[in-house]
Amino acid sequence: xxxxxxxxxxxxxxxxxxxxxxxxxxxxxxxxxxxxxxxxxxxxxxxxxxxxxxxxxxxxxxxxxxxxxxxxxxxxxxxxxxxxxxxxxxxxxxxxxxxxxxxxxxxxxxxxxxxxxxxxxxxxxxxxxxxxxxxxxxxxxxxxxxxxxxxxxxxxxxxxxxxxxxxxxxxxxxxxxxxxxxxxxxxxxxxxxxxxxxxxxxxxxxxxxxxxxxxxxxxxxxxxxxxxxxxxxxxxxxxxxxxxxxxxxxxxxxxxxxxxxxxxxxxxxxxxxxxxxxxxxxxxxxxxxxxxxxxxxxxxxxxxxxxxxxxxxxxxxxxxxxxxxxxxxxxxxxxxxxxxxxxxxxxxxxxxxxxxxxxxxxxxxxxxxxxxxxxxxxxxxxxxxxxxxxxxxxxxxxxxxxxxxxxxxxxxxxxxxxxxxxxxxxxxxxxxxxxxxxxxxxxxxxxxxxxxxxxxxxxxxxxxxxxxxxxxxxxxxxxxxxxxxxxxxxxxxxxxxx
Numbered sequence: 413x414x415x416x417x418x419x420x421x422x423x424x425x426x427x428x429x430x431x432x433x434x435x436x437x438x439x440x441x442x443x444x445x446x447x448x449x450x451x452x453x454x455x456x457x458x459x460x461x462x463x464x465x466x467x468x469x470x471x472x473x474x475x476x477x478x479x480x481x482x483x484x485x486x487x488x489x490x491x492x493x494x495x496x497x498x499x500x501x502x503x504x505x506x507x508x509x510x511x512x513x514x515x516x517x518x519x520x521x522x523x524x525x526x527x528x529x530x531x532x533x534x535x536x537x538x539x540x541x542x543x544x545x546x547x548x549x550x551x552x553x554x555x556x557x558x559x560x561x562x563x564x565x566x567x568x569x570x571x572x573x574x575x576x577x578x579x580x581x582x583x584x585x586x587x588x589x590x591x592x593x594x595x596x597x598x599x600x601x602x603x604x605x606x607x608x609x610x611x612x613x614x615x616x617x618x619x620x621x622x623x624x625x626x627x628x629x630x631x632x633x634x635x636x637x638x639x640x641x642x643x644x645x646x647x648x649x650x651x652x653x654x655x656x657x658x659x660x661x662x663x664x665x666x667x668x669x670x671x672x673x674x675x676x677x678x679x680x681x682x683x684x685x686x687x688x689x690x691x692x693x694x695x696x697x698x699x700x701x702x703x704x705x706x707x708x709x710x711x712x713x714x715x716x717x718x719x720x721x722x723x724x725x726x727x728x729x730x731x732x733x734x735x736x737x738x739x740x741x742x743x744x745x746x747x748x749x750x751x752x753x754x755x756x757x758x759x760x761x762x763x764x765x766x767x768x769x770x771x772x773x774x775x776x777x778x779x780x781x782x783x784x785x786x787x788x789x790x791x792x793x794x795x796x797x798x799x800x801x802x803x804x805x806x807x808x809x810x811x812x813x814x815x816x817x818x819x820x821x822x823x824x825x826x827x828x829x830x831x832x833x834x835x836x837x838x839x840x841x842x843x844x845x846x847x848x849x850x851x852x853x854x855x856x857x858x859x860x861x862x863x864x865x866x867x868x869x870x871x872x873x874x875x876x877x878x879x880x881x882x883x884x885x886x887x888x889x890x891x892x893x894x895x896x897x898x899x900x901x902x903x904x905x906x907x908x909x910x
Contacts, residue, residue, distance in 0.1 A: 419453045422558040426567035428459045447897035449504040461510035464521040472497040486610035511546050537603040544570040560904050561590045566601025569636030576639050589907045592640030597662045601632030637667050642907040646813035647834030648677035660810050680813045681893030687819045694795035701887040714800025718784035727873045728757045730801030732794045735764025740807030746859025752779050760785040798823045807862050811835050821886035827851040850886035
């Protein structure tokens with residue numbers, strides 16, 4: 413059997429764990445390159461050097477030939493440098509290139525939002541034009557030619573347009589291809605139409621019909637969708653939804669419809685060194701599928717920490733979520749009074765919009781014997797809930813991939829989810845007749861539909877034999893990054909064959 417070709421991949425992202433993080437993109441940007449490297453491929457990462465990143469702590473150093481690189485953003489002369497370090501991984505060395513510019517990045521500790529105004533930085537267009545242009549300047553200066561440039565989300569969306577226009581005659585670039593990954597179409601990277609002049613892209617792209625203008629604005633996301641060689645998103649379910657659903661796609665469904673033969677879904681992996689009940693450093697008692705009695709110890713500890721009475725026969729429903737409309741918090745609140753009439757306890761961890769905080773606090777006062785919450789975020793409490801709850805509720809309006817339902821399955825905490833995006837792909841609705849399935853699922857986006865499925869789960873919970881079967885079905889799941897990384901390798905091969 414011929415050895416697998418080692419691929420050279422430049423992974424471009426706007427955030428990277430453990431250096432800087434606002435969401436799941438940072439975790440993906442660390443885990444996927446590490447696993448690809450373990451599989452024998454050469455991966456390098458490009459990310460901005462924000463002010464919150466500690467150069468001394470992470471041993472970030474200057475690279476002489478990558479210092480003081482001049483570039484134009486519109487009429488503005490900009491100079492940037494590329495600095496270097498490695499991902500802090502005990503297994504493999506993955507090189508990181510930090511895009512360093514005082515004005516746009518290193519003078520600011522926040523990624524996208526101005527802490528003084530709580531709004532987006534007014535020059536986010538220029539900041540991420542610089543990131544996109546820096547990709548090509550870096551490759552030219554290095555002389556390291558990747559096979560694939562893997563761009564992630566709107567912040568990297570102009571790169572495919574640059575490759576197909578400004579850099580199309582550059583000999584060093586004629587063989588490499590771009591994969592563009594959509595993590596969440598809630599964020600399109602739309603800017604005033606006047607921002608187009610700053611990009612330096614050809615004038616023929618400055619239109620709605622065939623260019624990168626969307627609803628009267630310059631759209632980084634639309635640019636990525638049109639010009640990337642191949643597109644993918646973080647589940648098959650979400651890939652299908654965004655082609656057909658105008659709301660979920662941010663109005664870009666027609667663009668995606670045209671590209672659907674080049675659109676694929678690859679589910680994100682989870683870090684099983686951090687999220688596995690047999691290894692979890694936060695929980696009261698470690699356990700696995702052969703030792704489920706220890707899970708009950710975590711349930712007892714969880715309810716007692718939250719001041720609720722411990723009752724083995726009463727299922728605990730956990731919720732760990734950002735408190736926003738997209739996460740289905742509206743229908744959770746719609747159904748909450750009915751939920752409290754069921755023989756359940758509910759424990760919620762989350763933070764988000766103030767209107768949801770106020771509603772949760774009101775219900776907390778009213779149902780102190782059955783409902784407890786922590787308004788904020790704590791990684792430790794998230795682990796307690798995954799290990800101690802019997803069920804995990806995710807009523808998302810849309811969910812590109814979702815991680816908590818995967819954590820729940822691995823922890824033997826039965827998920828109750830809405831049928832959307834990655835939830836519909838990773839959770840299989842339990843069938844009482846065949847005894848197949850690993851969770852519960854409802855389709856209609858209403859509080860009543862959610863409560864009805866919770867009622868079904870509560871009824872099955874009383875049948876201990878059936879409940880243990882569901883738990884064991886879930887705990888067999890393999891959501892490791894190794895599985896996802898192998899799918900990405902196959903996707904890279906598809907990109908290179910185009």
